[in-house]
Amino acid sequence: xxxxxxxxxxxxxxxxxxxxxxxxxxxxxxxxxxxxxxxxxxxxxxxxxxxxxxxxxxxxxxxxxxxxxxxxxxxxxxxxxxxxxxxxxxxxxxxxxxxxxxxxxxxxxxx
Amino acid sequence: xxxxxxxxxxxxxxxxxxxxxxxxxxxxxxxxxxxxxxxxxxxxxxxxxxxxxxxxxxxxxxxxxxxxxxxxxxxxxxxxxxxxxxxxxxxxxxxxxxxxxxxxxxxxxxxxxxx
Numbered sequence: 001x002x003x004x005x006x007x008x009x010x011x012x013x014x015x016x017x018x019x020x021x022x023x024x025x026x027x028x029x030x031x032x033x034x035x036x037x038x039x040x041x042x043x044x045x046x047x048x049x050x051x052x053x054x055x056x057x058x059x060x061x062x063x064x065x066x067x068x069x070x071x072x073x074x075x076x077x078x079x080x081x082x083x084x085x086x087x088x089x090x091x092x093x094x095x096x097x098x099x100x101x102x103x104x105x106x107x108x109x110x111x
Numbered sequence: 112x113x114x115x116x117x118x119x120x121x122x123x124x125x126x127x128x129x130x131x132x133x134x135x136x137x138x139x140x141x142x143x144x145x146x147x148x149x150x151x152x153x154x155x156x157x158x159x160x161x162x163x164x165x166x167x168x169x170x171x172x173x174x175x176x177x178x179x180x181x182x183x184x185x186x187x188x189x190x191x192x193x194x195x196x197x198x199x200x201x202x203x204x205x206x207x208x209x210x211x212x213x214x215x216x217x218x219x220x221x222x223x224x225x226x
Contacts, residue, residue, distance in 0.1 A: 004153075009151070034214060036217075041219070041220075042219055042220075043115070043201055043217035043218050043219045043220055044154075044201070044203075044215075044217040045217070046214050046215075046216075049214055090153060090154070098144070098156050098159060098169065099154075099156075099215060101153035101154045101155075102153055103151055103152055103153045104151075104153055
Protein backbone atom coordinates (compact mmCIF):
# COMPACT_ATOMS: atom_id res chain seq x y z
CA UNK A 1 0.00 0.00 0.00
CA UNK A 2 1.14 3.53 -0.71
CA UNK A 3 1.77 5.55 2.44
CA UNK A 4 3.86 8.27 3.99
CA UNK A 5 4.92 8.22 7.62
CA UNK A 6 6.19 11.15 9.61
CA UNK A 7 7.25 9.58 12.92
CA UNK A 8 7.50 12.82 14.89
CA UNK A 9 4.25 14.64 15.67
CA UNK A 10 5.92 17.52 17.52
CA UNK A 11 9.51 18.73 17.54
CA UNK A 12 10.97 21.61 19.53
CA UNK A 13 14.35 23.13 18.74
CA UNK A 14 16.22 26.22 19.87
CA UNK A 15 16.75 29.06 17.44
CA UNK A 16 20.06 28.56 15.67
CA UNK A 17 20.09 24.80 16.19
CA UNK A 18 20.05 22.32 13.33
CA UNK A 19 16.86 20.54 12.31
CA UNK A 20 15.99 17.20 10.77
CA UNK A 21 12.40 16.12 10.13
CA UNK A 22 11.89 12.50 9.23
CA UNK A 23 9.79 11.07 6.43
CA UNK A 24 9.43 7.46 5.32
CA UNK A 25 7.42 6.24 2.37
CA UNK A 26 6.03 2.98 1.14
CA UNK A 27 5.77 2.68 -2.63
CA UNK A 28 6.75 0.06 -5.15
CA UNK A 29 8.28 2.30 -7.80
CA UNK A 30 10.48 5.39 -7.91
CA UNK A 31 8.70 7.97 -5.83
CA UNK A 32 8.15 11.62 -6.56
CA UNK A 33 8.57 13.29 -3.18
CA UNK A 34 7.71 16.67 -1.76
CA UNK A 35 7.97 18.68 1.40
CA UNK A 36 5.38 21.35 2.15
CA UNK A 37 5.21 23.89 4.98
CA UNK A 38 2.03 25.28 6.51
CA UNK A 39 2.11 28.40 8.65
CA UNK A 40 -0.80 28.95 11.05
CA UNK A 41 -3.96 29.92 9.21
CA UNK A 42 -2.34 29.51 5.83
CA UNK A 43 -2.34 27.03 3.00
CA UNK A 44 0.53 24.73 2.14
CA UNK A 45 3.64 26.08 0.44
CA UNK A 46 6.01 23.87 -1.52
CA UNK A 47 9.51 23.77 0.02
CA UNK A 48 11.18 21.34 -2.35
CA UNK A 49 10.65 18.32 -4.55
CA UNK A 50 12.54 15.26 -5.69
CA UNK A 51 11.86 13.66 -9.04
CA UNK A 52 15.12 11.97 -10.03
CA UNK A 53 18.85 12.56 -10.25
CA UNK A 54 20.82 14.12 -7.43
CA UNK A 55 19.52 12.71 -4.17
CA UNK A 56 20.25 15.90 -2.24
CA UNK A 57 17.65 18.49 -3.11
CA UNK A 58 17.81 22.18 -2.26
CA UNK A 59 14.65 24.11 -1.54
CA UNK A 60 13.46 27.52 -0.48
CA UNK A 61 14.11 29.16 2.90
CA UNK A 62 17.42 27.31 3.33
CA UNK A 63 15.91 23.83 3.51
CA UNK A 64 17.30 20.71 1.89
CA UNK A 65 16.22 17.08 1.79
CA UNK A 66 18.01 13.86 1.01
CA UNK A 67 16.42 10.90 -0.74
CA UNK A 68 17.71 7.54 0.47
CA UNK A 69 16.23 4.68 -1.50
CA UNK A 70 17.75 2.00 0.75
CA UNK A 71 15.98 3.49 3.77
CA UNK A 72 12.81 4.61 1.95
CA UNK A 73 13.37 8.01 3.48
CA UNK A 74 13.24 11.64 2.44
CA UNK A 75 14.31 13.64 5.49
CA UNK A 76 14.17 17.42 5.60
CA UNK A 77 17.08 19.36 7.08
CA UNK A 78 18.09 22.89 7.89
CA UNK A 79 21.47 23.79 9.43
CA UNK A 80 20.26 26.75 11.51
CA UNK A 81 16.61 27.25 12.42
CA UNK A 82 15.00 30.69 12.62
CA UNK A 83 11.99 31.58 14.77
CA UNK A 84 9.99 32.13 11.58
CA UNK A 85 10.41 28.43 10.71
CA UNK A 86 7.84 27.50 13.38
CA UNK A 87 5.09 25.81 11.37
CA UNK A 88 3.74 22.42 10.41
CA UNK A 89 5.66 20.41 7.84
CA UNK A 90 4.16 17.80 5.55
CA UNK A 91 5.93 15.17 3.52
CA UNK A 92 4.05 13.87 0.48
CA UNK A 93 4.57 11.67 -2.51
CA UNK A 94 3.00 11.98 -5.90
CA UNK A 95 0.68 9.28 -7.11
CA UNK A 96 -1.42 9.49 -10.27
CA UNK A 97 -3.80 12.40 -9.99
CA UNK A 98 -3.12 12.92 -6.30
CA UNK A 99 -0.63 13.58 -3.58
CA UNK A 100 -0.44 11.30 -0.55
CA UNK A 101 0.41 13.23 2.59
CA UNK A 102 1.92 12.28 5.90
CA UNK A 103 0.19 13.38 9.08
CA UNK A 104 2.59 16.28 9.57
CA UNK A 105 5.24 17.38 12.07
CA UNK A 106 4.64 20.52 14.09
CA UNK A 107 7.83 22.46 14.71
CA UNK A 108 8.21 24.84 17.65
CA UNK A 109 11.24 27.12 17.91
CA UNK A 110 12.48 28.39 21.28
CA UNK A 111 14.33 31.71 21.39
CA UNK B 112 -0.67 37.06 -8.89
CA UNK B 113 -3.46 35.63 -6.71
CA UNK B 114 -2.77 31.91 -7.31
CA UNK B 115 -5.57 29.86 -5.74
CA UNK B 116 -8.42 31.79 -4.11
CA UNK B 117 -10.97 30.19 -1.80
CA UNK B 118 -14.20 31.69 -0.49
CA UNK B 119 -15.41 31.96 2.18
CA UNK B 120 -12.53 31.82 4.66
CA UNK B 121 -14.78 30.92 7.59
CA UNK B 122 -18.28 29.48 7.84
CA UNK B 123 -20.51 28.11 10.57
CA UNK B 124 -23.44 25.92 9.58
CA UNK B 125 -26.17 24.05 11.36
CA UNK B 126 -26.57 20.32 10.81
CA UNK B 127 -28.59 19.71 7.67
CA UNK B 128 -27.81 23.02 5.99
CA UNK B 129 -26.17 23.11 2.59
CA UNK B 130 -23.43 25.28 1.23
CA UNK B 131 -20.92 25.58 -1.59
CA UNK B 132 -17.23 26.30 -1.17
CA UNK B 133 -15.77 28.22 -4.06
CA UNK B 134 -12.29 27.92 -5.54
CA UNK B 135 -10.66 29.72 -8.44
CA UNK B 136 -7.13 29.63 -9.84
CA UNK B 137 -5.49 32.05 -12.25
CA UNK B 138 -2.48 29.92 -13.26
CA UNK B 139 -4.16 28.21 -16.22
CA UNK B 140 -3.76 24.86 -14.51
CA UNK B 141 -5.59 21.83 -15.85
CA UNK B 142 -6.01 19.93 -12.60
CA UNK B 143 -7.79 20.98 -9.43
CA UNK B 144 -8.31 19.28 -6.09
CA UNK B 145 -10.31 19.51 -2.88
CA UNK B 146 -8.79 18.26 0.39
CA UNK B 147 -9.90 18.27 3.96
CA UNK B 148 -7.45 18.64 6.82
CA UNK B 149 -8.16 17.18 10.24
CA UNK B 150 -5.80 17.14 13.25
CA UNK B 151 -3.26 14.32 13.09
CA UNK B 152 -4.46 13.09 9.71
CA UNK B 153 -2.66 15.25 7.19
CA UNK B 154 -4.65 16.14 4.09
CA UNK B 155 -7.13 13.74 2.59
CA UNK B 156 -8.34 14.06 -0.97
CA UNK B 157 -12.10 14.52 -1.39
CA UNK B 158 -12.46 14.99 -5.14
CA UNK B 159 -10.27 16.04 -8.01
CA UNK B 160 -10.67 17.23 -11.55
CA UNK B 161 -7.90 16.27 -13.97
CA UNK B 162 -9.25 18.58 -16.65
CA UNK B 163 -12.22 20.79 -17.45
CA UNK B 164 -15.35 18.69 -17.66
CA UNK B 165 -14.08 15.74 -15.62
CA UNK B 166 -14.27 14.94 -11.92
CA UNK B 167 -13.27 11.88 -9.90
CA UNK B 168 -13.62 10.70 -6.34
CA UNK B 169 -10.72 10.81 -3.96
CA UNK B 170 -10.22 9.11 -0.62
CA UNK B 171 -13.18 10.62 1.30
CA UNK B 172 -15.94 11.68 -1.17
CA UNK B 173 -19.04 10.72 0.83
CA UNK B 174 -21.29 13.67 1.66
CA UNK B 175 -19.74 15.94 -0.97
CA UNK B 176 -20.32 16.89 -4.59
CA UNK B 177 -18.17 18.93 -6.92
CA UNK B 178 -18.51 20.96 -10.07
CA UNK B 179 -15.75 21.96 -12.45
CA UNK B 180 -17.48 25.04 -13.76
CA UNK B 181 -14.71 25.97 -16.20
CA UNK B 182 -10.94 25.73 -16.30
CA UNK B 183 -10.57 28.31 -13.51
CA UNK B 184 -13.24 27.26 -11.04
CA UNK B 185 -13.86 24.13 -9.00
CA UNK B 186 -16.59 24.18 -6.34
CA UNK B 187 -17.32 21.81 -3.47
CA UNK B 188 -20.88 21.37 -2.21
CA UNK B 189 -22.17 19.96 1.04
CA UNK B 190 -25.81 19.05 0.45
CA UNK B 191 -26.70 18.24 4.07
CA UNK B 192 -23.94 19.22 6.44
CA UNK B 193 -23.01 16.89 9.32
CA UNK B 194 -20.80 17.58 12.37
CA UNK B 195 -18.27 15.06 10.98
CA UNK B 196 -17.67 17.50 8.14
CA UNK B 197 -16.25 20.10 10.49
CA UNK B 198 -12.79 20.60 9.06
CA UNK B 199 -10.47 22.89 7.17
CA UNK B 200 -10.95 22.57 3.43
CA UNK B 201 -8.19 23.28 0.95
CA UNK B 202 -8.40 23.72 -2.78
CA UNK B 203 -5.29 23.11 -4.88
CA UNK B 204 -4.30 23.14 -8.52
CA UNK B 205 -1.50 21.74 -10.64
CA UNK B 206 -0.37 21.94 -14.24
CA UNK B 207 -1.10 18.36 -15.23
CA UNK B 208 -2.49 15.84 -12.78
CA UNK B 209 -2.26 12.76 -14.97
CA UNK B 210 1.48 12.61 -14.60
CA UNK B 211 2.91 11.68 -11.28
CA UNK B 212 4.86 14.17 -9.37
CA UNK B 213 3.23 17.45 -10.27
CA UNK B 214 3.50 19.87 -7.36
CA UNK B 215 0.27 21.43 -6.25
CA UNK B 216 -0.49 25.04 -5.36
CA UNK B 217 -2.82 25.56 -2.42
CA UNK B 218 -5.34 28.17 -1.37
CA UNK B 219 -5.47 29.50 2.19
CA UNK B 220 -8.32 27.25 3.23
CA UNK B 221 -11.94 27.46 4.38
CA UNK B 222 -12.55 26.78 8.07
CA UNK B 223 -15.96 25.14 8.34
CA UNK B 224 -17.78 24.34 11.57
CA UNK B 225 -20.97 22.30 11.64
CA UNK B 226 -23.03 22.65 14.81
